Amino acid sequence: xxxxxxxxxxxxxxxxxxxxxxxxxxxxxxxxxxxxxxxxxxxxxxxxxxxxxxxxxxxxxxxxxxxxx
Amino acid sequence: xxxxxxxxxxxxxxxxxxxxxxxxxxxxxxxxxxxxxxxxxxxxxxxxxxxxxxxxxxxxxxxxxxxxxxxxxxxxxxxxxxxxxxxxxxxxxxxxxxxxxxxxxxxxxxxxxxxxxxxxxxxxxxxxxxxxxxxxxxxxxxxxxxxxxxxxxxxxxxxxxxxxxxxxxxxxxxxxxxxxxxxxxxxx
Numbered sequence: 501x502x503x504x505x506x507x508x509x510x511x512x513x514x515x516x517x518x519x520x521x522x523x524x525x526x527x528x529x530x531x532x533x534x535x536x537x538x539x540x541x542x543x544x545x546x547x548x549x550x551x552x553x554x555x556x557x558x559x560x561x562x563x564x565x566x567x568x569x
Numbered sequence: 570x571x572x573x574x575x576x577x578x579x580x581x582x583x584x585x586x587x588x589x590x591x592x593x594x595x596x597x598x599x600x601x602x603x604x605x606x607x608x609x610x611x612x613x614x615x616x617x618x619x620x621x622x623x624x625x626x627x628x629x630x631x632x633x634x635x636x637x638x639x640x641x642x643x644x645x646x647x648x649x650x651x652x653x654x655x656x657x658x659x660x661x662x663x664x665x666x667x668x669x670x671x672x673x674x675x676x677x678x679x680x681x682x683x684x685x686x687x688x689x690x691x692x693x694x695x696x697x698x699x700x701x702x703x704x705x706x707x708x709x710x711x712x713x714x715x716x717x718x719x720x721x722x723x724x725x726x727x728x729x730x731x732x733x734x735x736x737x738x739x740x741x742x743x744x745x746x747x748x749x750x751x752x753x754x755x756x757x
Binding site: 502503504505527528529530531532533534535536537538540541542544 | 603604605606607609610612613689690691692693695696697699700
């Protein structure tokens, strides 16, 4: 059994509407449909009122990560 | 038992039969998927289909219902499983969504939550169908052959279910047979 193929999706969710969405982890999937299916079953420990995912590649850098050279 | 009650029970029995068979297929693949994520998703679907079957069994009473013939044998490969179970799941999503909008309270009450879970099953199979179309020729052919065979059998099965649902006064005739884009379940 290997790791799933595809793009990395960052997953955000919340258990109460009064809370902001928080990052809960990431999954790898080929496309939005599989991302939805995998995120739901991978992060099923809480009764989420909302869960969203975004492709890591679609995140816009605001403070760029500097790596030591 | 009235004719309408008999048809409602047969409808329930047919859906229970298909869901029980799907649960069996998924259980067999729950540790054999191509990735941990795929296996985890299949395990969850096995639990959900078994749970749905339990909920609807009460409506089936002592009726017997037929499931699609493609579910009688266990698939030999992952592409075959996706092709066979995928055809059934897409039909099942359509059936459950229609029942969740029925004016029949007994059916509507039992299928609203099911419809939400079915949409994730549809996502899984829609995603894997697209993924397999990019795979090797062997995998693609295995998927397409399984899907074509299953589609024919599922169509015949849907026609039977449509007649039962209409006869029982649960849905309008033809409700399950209209070709239209997949509709996502409404959130309650």
